[in-house]
Amino acid sequence: MVVPLEHVIALSMILFSIGVLGVLFRRNAITIFMSIELMLNAVNLALVGFSRYYNSVDGQVFVFLVMTLAAAEVAVGLAIIIALYRNRQTVNIDEINLMKN
């Protein structure tokens, strides 16, 4: 059975929206980061779906690049979060507001 393209894209859009809502409403920096990863994986799903629809490998190659980026971003992101935690003992973004004036 072949899953129709529309279903794949709809699922990908739902996952993407969940990711966006997570970024907007969660307060823990790590959870926000996980939501961003969810957004990137929704993108991967859409790319793979389109790639299969067009029978071309372009989309799949793109997926590899996105995965590489996601890994690099986690490395940099966790380093920044740890540096912050060492100084402030919190990763709640509501408490990270020294610059509000």
Next chain:
Amino acid sequence: MDISQFFTSADLFGIAPEIILTVTALSVLTLEMLHVSRPGIILMVAALGLFLAGALAINTSGDEQILFGGMLVLNRFSVFFDFLYITIGLLTLIFSQGYLEKRGSASRGEYPALILFAIIGMMLMTRANDLVIVFLGLELLSLSLYILVGFLRHDQLSNESGLKYLLLGAFATGFFLFGAALTYGAAGTTNYNGIVTAITNNTILSDTYLFLGIGLLLIGFAFKVALVPFHMWSPDVYQGAPTTVTGFLCTAPKAAGFGALIILFNRAFVDIHYQWQDIFWILSAMTMTIGNISALIQHNVKRMLAFSSVSHAGFLIMGILVLNETSISAVLFYLVVYSVVNLGAFAIVSAAEQEERGLNLKDYRGLAAQHPWLSAAMTIFMLSLAGFPPTAGFVAKFGLFSAAVSQGYIGLVIIAVLNTLISIYYYLRLVVNMYMQKEESTLILSYKMLAIVFVGLIAIMMIILGITPGYLLEIVTEAASTVA
């Protein structure tokens, strides 16, 4: 395996500047690892690499070259941007001497290396002829900037802005990528030429995908170049980042973002650009107005310059709204003037910055008595940002406004002119603080001789360009003619 089927020597020559910069960045990191004790040597190696890359970039100019099977396009437009990035990089390195030590961090080789990596990313962005390459360039740039913004890892403000920039930057990347995926789905290819063909032959899979795709790509770019309503990160990030990084952050990535946006809408989406003009109109009007009004109430110099740079992005979007040869060359001229002036202004701010002091507008009271030359340079920068004749800022604004008027966007230009008038208030407030207040300034400026020489050169250049802009105008017109 025969590698010649994947790329030829012409491809490698084409990306020679990127290769040189990569090698330089890695050597800089190696020197750091070998504990080369004098930070000057590391900066010198980085500057040498930038010079070499610039020399190679000028060699590749001339006719349009298509590299790596249509992935990259080299033309005068991309070479123009290469030079802009290299100049910004060199100025940033010059102005950064001694700044990190002053802020209590050891001078590290990572700092110039990350700036070099960011420059490579930006070069890829304006050479790209494929959404994948834009994405890779954008991310190479962003990842380097996240680290640079949070570079002072014992400083809470730097940590905080690093985290904010990371979270919002990665969020924007998500939008950009989903836009790229939907565009790929609509057109069946990520290559710009392929997208144009698909749109003109009307072989688009679904207009909804294309429309959503372009919209999401635009949101991604709007985050990166800080357009209202996606600008909320910029004041906090600009304030907390090390000041020399702020200078880099508000100039080079903006230039790269606008360059990539011009190529995207002028090449890939050229046939449907007219459908997006209303959106650009609204983005432009909102960005310049909200940026300016927020700048009025700031007391921190870095925050004020941050909002001022938001409003400048609003002016620049006018050029993408019009999108013809005149407007593109006006955008290029504007980017050059805006970039070097901001770098100069941030260089002076970074010299004045001390523990707990030197960032508030009040701290600049009476500075002109102690440092007449630096205050004069700062005045020229502020006048240039405000667009006073006879500074280069006036020529830049005039070019952009007249390009918009000639296409009938009179309403938008009126809004822009009103905004320019508002902006004079906050730019001159700094000048008034320096000159008109009789208090004794207690700021102790710390700077290196070379940095001051370059601040002076920028100031003189802004006046010269304001009076005889012909030479730069010729260059930008030539660069714009290759894409328009």
